[in-house]
Amino acid sequence: MLYKLTEEQDMIWTMVRDFSREVVAVKAAERDKTKEFPIDNLNQMAELGLMGMMVPPEYGGSGSDTISYVLALSEIAYSCASTAVVMSVHNSIVCESILKYGTEEQKKKFLKPLAAGKYIGAFALTEPQAGSDPTLQKMTAVKDGDYYILNGTKRFITTGENCGLAIVTAKTDKSQKHKGISAFLVEKGTPGFTVGRREEKLGLCASDTTDLIFEDCKVTAANLLGKEGAGFKISMTGLDGGRIGIAAQSIGVAKAAFDASVQYAKEREQFGKRIADFQGIQWIFADMKVDIEAASQLMFSVAAAKDRGERYTTQASIAKLFASEMVNRVTAKAIQIFGGYGFTKEYPVERFYRDARVFTIYEGTSEIQRVVISRDILKDK
Ligand code: CAA
Numbered sequence: 001m002l003y004k005l006t007e008e009q010d011m012i013w014t015m016v017r018d019f020s021r022e023v024v025a026v027k028a029a030e031r032d033k034t035k036e037f038p039i040d041n042l043n044q045m046a047e048l049g050l051m052g053m054m055v056p057p058e059y060g061g062s063g064s065d066t067i068s069y070v071l072a073l074s075e076i077a078y079s080c081a082s083t084a085v086v087m088s089v090h091n092s093i094v095c096e097s098i099l100k101y102g103t104e105e106q107k108k109k110f111l112k113p114l115a116a117g118k119y120i121g122a123f124a125l126t127e128p129q130a131g132s133d134p135t136l137q138k139m140t141a142v143k144d145g146d147y148y149i150l151n152g153t154k155r156f157i158t159t160g161e162n163c164g165l166a167i168v169t170a171k172t173d174k175s176q177k178h179k180g181i182s183a184f185l186v187e188k189g190t191p192g193f194t195v196g197r198r199e200e201k202l203g204l205c206a207s208d209t210t211d212l213i214f215e216d217c218k219v220t221a222a223n224l225l226g227k228e229g230a231g232f233k234i235s236m237t238g239l240d241g242g243r244i245g246i247a248a249q250s251i252g253v254a255k256a257a258f259d260a261s262v263q264y265a266k267e268r269e270q271f272g273k274r275i276a277d278f279q280g281i282q283w284i285f286a287d288m289k290v291d292i293e294a295a296s297q298l299m300f301s302v303a304a305a306k307d308r309g310e311r312y313t314t315q316a317s318i319a320k321l322f323a324s325e326m327v328n329r330v331t332a333k334a335i336q337i338f339g340g341y342g343f344t345k346e347y348p349v350e351r352f353y354r355d356a357r358v359f360t361i362y363e364g365t366s367e368i369q370r371v372v373i374s375r376d377i378l379k380d381k
Pocket of ligand 1: 134178368
């Protein structure tokens with residue numbers, strides 16, 4: 001650990017590491033096959049305060065800082081990346097956006113059940129034709145007295161099927177690009193809000209990714225998050241935090257792949273000695289270690305910047321870009337070290353490799369992170 005933790009951060013880290021390895025790890029491989037949603041993990045995580053980690057105690061949360069949060073999230077990802085992505089979207093985007101932009105009434109109404117794990121949060125920005133460019137969204141919200149009528153389809157929504165509450169963006173002014181987008185808090189069960197197709201995926205198989213369909217869905221104006229037209233900014237600031245979460249997930253999965261590989265290399269013998277005794281393998285470990293430590297430094301640095309209240313958009317993109325690319329390198333090397341066994345389901349490294357693949361894609365592709373970083377480099381100061 002290169003970052004000096006406080007006693008409280010260290011305590012949270014240890015508590016989540018023990019829980020993750022004793023509880024979450026047990027069913028992770030099976031879940032990958034059955035695609036069973038990890039509600040059992042999430043319920044226990046709520047009891048441990050992990051579903052409202054950065055929510056202040058007055059709204060039922062744990063009031064932890066971002067450093068503690070990334071430590072906890074990476075430990076959950078170490079055992080089960082499917083569970084970690086649910087935790088990440090729920091905490092980093094949903095809870096944080098309500099905390100930052102919600103009215104007092106919205107905070108009181110929604111943060112408590114979110115922190116208690118009664119509602120799992122989803123974030124619905126993407127549409128079939130609007131991925132990297134969310135301004136292309138077609139979903140509409142038309143004001144009708146004290147309500148908005150929502151119509152449209154959202155795609156690739158993490159926890160779409162299992163969420164209790166979704167932050168949903170829609171155009172309130174079709175003539176505008178980003179300034180015409182607004183954000184709404186929509187509860188599952190609202191008439192006109194249904195779940196569409198569930199994606200069959202390469203990895204993160206126990207986390208559901210679905211379409212959300214809105215047909216004349218009537219949402220009270222009291223559930224408008226922030227001002228009309230603020231939905232794009234709310235989404236971008238939510239994604240700033242979300243990208244720190246993806247860095248943490250990446251580091252958790254990379255550490256799991258690294259630890260499994262080191263253990264295997266110490267046991268596996270070829271040519272009369274442990275494969276760990278070959279310099280070719282040792283140097284792969286050295287490179288994996290450097291990659292993980294570098295990503296961890298970036299993660300801690302951006303988490304600390306967020307805790308200090310600084311603007312951290314670019315730092316979040318840097319950490320997300322590096323960590324998500326890093327875990328793809330590390331998990332590929334892990335499979336190489338395991339040889340033929342690495343390609344089978346007998347060992348966990350093929351799951352790590354599949355789970356990590358989406359990290360360079362969701363919450364902004366690597367290319368989008370480079371857009372954010374390069375715009376900051378070239379902007380007139
Ligand atoms: N924080 C606050 N405001 C921001 C911001 C940020 N990080 N980024 C942009 N803005 C503001 C700008 O200041 C600007 O405001 P003004 O109009 O007041 O000047 C406004 O937003 C528009 O900004 P841009 O002109 O930079 O917008 P753009 O259309 O060029 O897009 C982008 C910028 C960075 C490429 C953005 O579109 C983007 O991040 N795209 C990727 C979308 C994405 O990550 N999707 C992931 C889906 S969600 C998901 O994966 C979750 C899941 O379930 C796992």
